[in-house]
Amino acid sequence: MTELATLDLDEIEPAPPLRRRELLFATAFATAGVVMVFVTLLGAYLAARNAAGDLWLEGSRIPLTQANMQMATMVMAAVTMQWAVYSISRDDRLHAYLALGVTLLLGLAFVNQTTFLVKQANVVLAEPGGGLFYSLVGFHTAMVVVGLAYLVLMSFRTLAGQFSSRQPDGISAPAVYWYACVATYAALWIVYVMK
Amino acid sequence: MRPQTPLERLLGGADHTTLGRAFVVAGLGWFAVAIVARLLVGVDMVADNGVLGGALGLVSNSARVVGPLGLVGALAGVMYLLVPLQLASPAISYPRAAALAFWTWLLGMFVFAVSVAFDGGIGGANTEAARLGNVSLGATLAALGLAAVCVATTVVTHRPAGMGLARVPFVSWAALLGSSLWILTLAAAFAHVVVGHVSRFRAPGLAENFLTGIVWLTRAPAVYVLAIPVLGIAVDVVSATTGTKVRFYGAAQGVIGAFAILSIGFWAQTDRSVNTVVWTLFALAIALPVLGLLGLLGDAARRGGLRATPALPLVLVSVLLLLGSAVAGLLWSLNLAGSGVLLGFDVRLLGAAQVTFVGATMVTGVLAAVFHWAPQFWGAPVRPGPAWAASLLTIAGGGLLSTLMLVQGLVQRNGERPANQLFGVIVVAAALCYLLGVLAALSAIRGAVDAAASAADDAATTDDATSVQGATLEWALPTPARGDRIPDDLPTIDSPYPLAAEGDQAEEVSR
Numbered sequence: 001m002t003e004l005a006t007l008d009l010d011e012i013e014p015a016p017p018l019r020r021r022e023l024l025f026a027t028a029f030a031t032a033g034v035v036m037v038f039v040t041l042l043g044a045y046l047a048a049r050n051a052a053g054d055l056w057l058e059g060s061r062i063p064l065t066q067a068n069m070q071m072a073t074m075v076m077a078a079v080t081m082q083w084a085v086y087s088i089s090r091d092d093r094l095h096a097y098l099a100l101g102v103t104l105l106l107g108l109a110f111v112n113q114t115t116f117l118v119k120q121a122n123v124v125l126a127e128p129g130g131g132l133f134y135s136l137v138g139f140h141t142a143m144v145v146v147g148l149a150y151l152v153l154m155s156f157r158t159l160a161g162q163f164s165s166r167q168p169d170g171i172s173a174p175a176v177y178w179y180a181c182v183a184t185y186a187a188l189w190i191v192y193v194m195k
Numbered sequence: 196m197r198p199q200t201p202l203e204r205l206l207g208g209a210d211h212t213t214l215g216r217a218f219v220v221a222g223l224g225w226f227a228v229a230i231v232a233r234l235l236v237g238v239d240m241v242a243d244n245g246v247l248g249g250a251l252g253l254v255s256n257s258a259r260v261v262g263p264l265g266l267v268g269a270l271a272g273v274m275y276l277l278v279p280l281q282l283a284s285p286a287i288s289y290p291r292a293a294a295l296a297f298w299t300w301l302l303g304m305f306v307f308a309v310s311v312a313f314d315g316g317i318g319g320a321n322t323e324a325a326r327l328g329n330v331s332l333g334a335t336l337a338a339l340g341l342a343a344v345c346v347a348t349t350v351v352t353h354r355p356a357g358m359g360l361a362r363v364p365f366v367s368w369a370a371l372l373g374s375s376l377w378i379l380t381l382a383a384a385f386a387h388v389v390v391g392h393v394s395r396f397r398a399p400g401l402a403e404n405f406l407t408g409i410v411w412l413t414r415a416p417a418v419y420v421l422a423i424p425v426l427g428i429a430v431d432v433v434s435a436t437t438g439t440k441v442r443f444y445g446a447a448q449g450v451i452g453a454f455a456i457l458s459i460g461f462w463a464q465t466d467r468s469v470n471t472v473v474w475t476l477f478a479l480a481i482a483l484p485v486l487g488l489l490g491l492l493g494d495a496a497r498r499g500g501l502r503a504t505p506a507l508p509l510v511l512v513s514v515l516l517l518l519g520s521a522v523a524g525l526l527w528s529l530n531l532a533g534s535g536v537l538l539g540f541d542v543r544l545l546g547a548a549q550v551t552f553v554g555a556t557m558v559t560g561v562l563a564a565v566f567h568w569a570p571q572f573w574g575a576p577v578r579p580g581p582a583w584a585a586s587l588l589t590i591a592g593g594g595l596l597s598t599l600m601l602v603q604g605l606v607q608r609n610g611e612r613p614a615n616q617l618f619g620v621i622v623v624a625a626a627l628c629y630l631l632g633v634l635a636a637l638s639a640i641r642g643a644v645d646a647a648a649s650a651a652d653d654a655a656t657t658d659d660a661t662s663v664q665g666a667t668l669e670w671a672l673p674t675p676a677r678g679d680r681i682p683d684d685l686p687t688i689d690s691p692y693p694l695a696a697e698g699d700q701a702e703e704v705s706r
Contacts, residue, residue, distance in 0.1 A: 022288055026348040029375065033340050033382040036461070040386035044408070047465070131394020139389060 020169065027173035031180045034143060038184045041139055045132045045191065057129045057195055066117040067192035070110055071185065077106035078182045081175045088171045091164055096171065100155045103178070107148045110185075114141050117192075140181075140188050147181050150174045209290035211275050212676045214297050216572060218272025218342075219565055220640070225265025225304050226558060227633045232258035233596070234626040240619025250314070256405065257316035257328075259413055261307065263421060263550060264335055266557040267377070268300050270424050271342045273564045274370040276676065278346055280571060280669035281364040283355050285681045288348035296342035303335035318402045325398040332409075333388035336381045343374035343381070350374075355668075357688030361445065364667040364691065365434075366564075368448055369427025372455040376420045383461040384412045408464065414546035415524045416477040417460025418553045422517060425560030426451045426488060429510040432567045433492045435665030436507050437499025440692050447491050454484035470531050478524030485517045505582035505639075509563035512590045513556045516597060520552035523601050544604030551600045555593030562589055562636050574647025574675030577639040585635035592629025599625060647675060666692035 049056045084099035114137065123133050154170045157163065163170035204213045232254050239246040247254055275297075279287050287293050307328055310316050315324025317332075350363065350371040363371070387408030395404045411417055430451075434441055441447045457480050468474060492514070501507070523545050530540045562585060569577045603618050664670050671694055673680045686693045 020352075022348060022352040025351045026288060026344055029344045029347050029378055030341075032375075033344070033378040036379045036382035037386040037389070040383040040461070040464075041389065043464075044386070044390055125394075132390065135390050135393045138393070139386075 020167065023169045023173040024176065027176050031177045034177075035180050035184060038136075038139060038143070038187075041132070041136045042187055042191070045129075045136050048129060048132055052128050055128050057123060057127065057133065059127055060121050060123040060195075062121045062123075062192050062195055063117070064193060066113060066120060067189055070113045070117070071189045073106050073110045073113065074182045074185045077103050077110065078179060080106065081178045085168065085171050085175050088158065088163055089165050089168045093158075096158060097155075100151065100158065100171075104148060104151055104155070107144060107151070110144055111141060111148070114144075136188065136191065140184055143184065144181050147174065147178050150177060209286075209294040210677060211279050211287035211290060211293060212571075214287075214290075214294055215272045215274075215276025218275055218297055218300075219269050219561065219572070220272075220637070221301055221304075222265045222267075222269025222272060223558075223561065223633055223637060225268065226262055226554075227630060228308065229258045229262030229265060230592075230626050230630045230633065232261070234623060234630065237619050237622030237626055240622060241616050242619075243616065249320075252318040252402075253311065253314065253316055256318045256402075257307075257311045259547065259550060260317060260332065261304065262554050263413065263418075263557070264304065264339070266554060266561065267339055267421055268304070269561045270373075270421075270557060271296075271300075271339060271346070273428070273561060274346045274366070274374065274424060275342070276572060277564070277568060277669060278349050278367050278370050279353065280672055280676050281367045281667055282349065282353045282358065283668045283672070283681055283685050284349065284353035286353075288345050288352060290345075292341055293345040296338045296345065299338035300335055300342070303331045303333075303338055306331035307335065315398070317405045320398050322396070322398040322401075325401045326392065326396060329388055329391050329401050329404075333385055333392070336385045336388065340378050340381045340385070343377040346370050346374040347378070355685070355688055361448070362688060362691045364669075365427040365430040365441075365447065365451070366424070367427070369424045369430075369451050372452060373420070373423030373427075376423065376455055376459065379459075380412065380417055380420045380461055383464070384409050407466075410546070411460065411464045413550040414469075415460070415520070415527075415549050416458050416463060416474075416481065418520070418550050419454065419458030419481055419517070420460065422513075422553050422556045422560070423451070423455050423458060425510075425513050425556050426454060428560045428564045428567075429488070429492065429514050431665065431667065432506050432510045432563055433495050435567065435667075435670075436502055436504055437496050438502075439495045439499035440666065440695065441491060441495055442498070443491065444691050447488070450484045450487040450491065454481065454488070457481045457484065469527075475528040475531065478528050479521070481524065482518060482521040485514060485521065489514055504567070505577065505579065505586040506563040506567035508590060509559045509566070509586050512594065513559035513563065516552050516556045516559065516593065519594075519597055519601065520549045520556075523548045523552065523604070526601075526605065539608035541604045541607050541610070544600060544607065548597060548600035548604055551593075552597040555589075555597050558633070559589055559593060562586065562632075565636070565640060568669065569643050570674040571669055571672070571676040573640060573643035575643045575650065576646075578642045578646070581635050581639035581642060585632050585639055588628050588632030588635055590632075592625050592627075592632050595625035596622065596629060666695040668693060670694055 080099050080103040084096050084103060087095035087099055118137060123130050125131055125134060151174050154174050157170050199208070201213065204210055205217055235247060236251065236255050239251055244251060275287060275293060307316065310324045310328035310331060311319065313324035314321040315328040317328060319325050319328070350367050354363065387404060390408060391401050391404035395401055430441060430447055457477055463469060463474050492511070526540060527542055527545045530538045530542060565572050566577050566582050569575065599618065599621050607613060668685065671685060672682070
């Protein structure tokens with residue numbers, strides 16, 4: 001008989017209880033910081049745009065069809081994210097998996113659409129506003145990519161059965177971050193519209 | 196199994212006490228580096244720019260970053276260690292992230308110093324080194340933001356049963372407010388690091404990016420964010436040293452909250468935002484919570500018995516120094532009347548005076564914490580000799596240097612530089628005083644560590660007659676503090692002072 005088989009299960013210390021809301025609060029604090037970076041970048045962009053006048057991105061054209069589709073994608077992703085939160089808090093695991101999968105798919109589609117938009121816009125880094133444009137768009141895309149990585153991690157943990165109606169934070173926390181991604185894109189969309 | 200050495204615990208573990216100690220010592224070390232830079236600037240003033248030459252701007256601006264960021268790290272260390280202990284939590288939230296924050300901060304500060312050596316840093320002429328300095332500055336800001344996330348989450352989610360936010364000890368309360376605002380403020384500064392790296396990637400552009408995008412962090416109102424945790428340290432130290440409870444607990448929390456609100460400064464990033472009524476109101480109103488806090492501390496001192504400890508003058512001076520910064524804000528506001536140059540003061544120097552005052556607040560606050568909670572930090576009380584020397588030298592150096600910057604801003608008006616060499620001599624004297632104070636503090640810490648090691652098996656370590664005992668939970672824990680040494684039989688939390696004698700609480704604490 002192996003040594004493992006002789007272990008008395010009563011002697012094994014139970015895992016420490018999970019602190020409910022810890023992940024949620026940590027994510028909320030971190031999200032606040034990330035949103036603050038975006039807001040500051042947006043403020044810098046608007047201030048510089050106001051100062052530059054007609055010279056602002058004069059050699060570039062931002063197609064709005066793409067930006068509008070991205071907005072629609074993010075709105076749909078927000079709905080599916082909330083669907084996942086709703087499902088896990090009711091122990092409806094099948095729908096939670098489905099909702100997480102669709103959210104991930106929409107997020108990937110958004111990143112793909114962003115790369116397409118950036119190529120279409122053809123903004124030159126050296127022109128007035130070029131650096132701020134790329135700072136803003138690049139930072140938001142990085143935000144979404146981090147959100148996707150967070151969702152992938154939490155989706156695997158959900159598949160492993162770590163989250164349920166008793167401990168839904170693993171889905172609620174990335175949802176908070178994801179909604180911030182959607183809200184900040186709404187501001188970025190206005191930038192695309194106004195150039 | 197062989198127990199881990201302190202070095203092994205630091206390198207391989209994520210114990211909040213080990214990380215906190217390392218943060219404090221390294222933060223004080225970086226602050227000492229910044230003081231040496233100030234010393235060089237003073238010598239250069241005496242020699243009429245014959246020492247630093249063209250590198251004056253580089254050294255001066257870089258010291259203005261290294262000093263505060265080093266002290267923010269030291270304050271983060273105080274919070275790392277004390278906050279979980281005050282909440283009787285065995286760990287900080289996300290200990291691995293907390294460790295990542297410490298190591299990233301340390302590496303970021305080191306790389307920044309290297310970039311300064313290669314004519315980069317802030318204001319250097321070498322583009323590659325300047326970009327390196329910009330990236331390391333961003334890494335440092337991000338690391339401190341992550342540390343703040345861990346601290347804030349700990350206060351919100353690790354409190355024991357019965358300890359609502361209204362009963363949280365003052366260090367933890369100020370840590371919650373301070374770290375929440377650090378997250379936002381440092382993030383706003385980080386955004387400008389991104390802008391600098393993407394769109395102003397030449398050395399002159401990065402220097403301009405610092406002046407237009409990041410320097411707001413070192414002037415009112417944002418600079419006060421850095422000092423918020425010191426207010427909590429001041430209240431807890433005075434309360435424990437005088438043996439009294441803060442009578443109006445909620446009011447004291449409100450005063451710290453008001454200070455935190457008035458230190459929100461990410462809205463005032465541009466020079467245009469300074470010449471406004473709102474900025475003036477913020478610059479002036481910050482004095483009110485400081486005066487309120489001094490009143491509460493005075494009330495506690497009046498009711499209790501004042502015991503002379505090295506920490507007590509440090510915390511009192513730390514709060515008073517904030518008033519000095521408020522005076523600099525007042526003079527700046529007066530100067531802004533009309534077209535913005537009414538009295539011709541050098542506002543760059545007034546801004547530098549504000550960050551110097553707040554830096555002095557931070558360093559005196561950190562030293563007060565590591566002296567007052569020495570049993571938790573180092574395992575034994577600090578030796579009175581070096582601790583008193585550190586206390587008095589730091590107060591003298593910090594007070595003199597800050598006041599000097601203020602006077603210099605008033606005297607050297609309209610771009611002229613009268614009495615520059617005299618100012619240089621005083622800067623040298625103040626910086627030397629400051630430096631000796633920090634070195635004496637490190638010596639006192641070393642003495643406490645040695646004393647704890649030599650008395651490792653002596654139970655009297657925690658019952659030393661000269662040590663101060665507080666009424667908050669950290670005083671009920673074994674010393675030196677370690678995350679895995681939280682006893683099960685802690686008292687029930689039914690007041691902000693769970694260790695106070697029964698009957699004492701209802702009488703003296705009211706909301």
